Amino acid sequence: MVMCFCRKWVIVRTSWTNNNPGRRFWGCPDPFIGWYDEPMCAHSKVIIPGLLRTINKLRIAVDDIKDQASKHEKEVVKIKEQATMLKYYLVYSWIFFVVVLNIVVMQINGNENLVSIDQLWICSVVHT
């Protein structure tokens, strides 16, 4: 570690200015002491800011996609819950139907002259 003239430890930082994109320099609480890296070539000064802009756009796109995925996951959970409830409703409605049918059949069997169970079954199939 290197100590600054102000008696604090020197830190290596990275410049993100257009003239020195990605070039490291020495700093401490004072913002700039000297360059850590060699000067950048003209081509790097053009290429690196373009790459940084592309990375930033992609990060924003990834964040948007993550937000959408999160919303879709919540919708999927909600739809699964509704499907489970509908399955319960279906099962309970069939149980209710069978119980009511049994009650009707028991009442009819009490009076054999009205309708036989075969006739009741045919009636229920025709009406459904």
Ligand SMILES: [Zn+2]
């Ligand atoms: Zn200093």
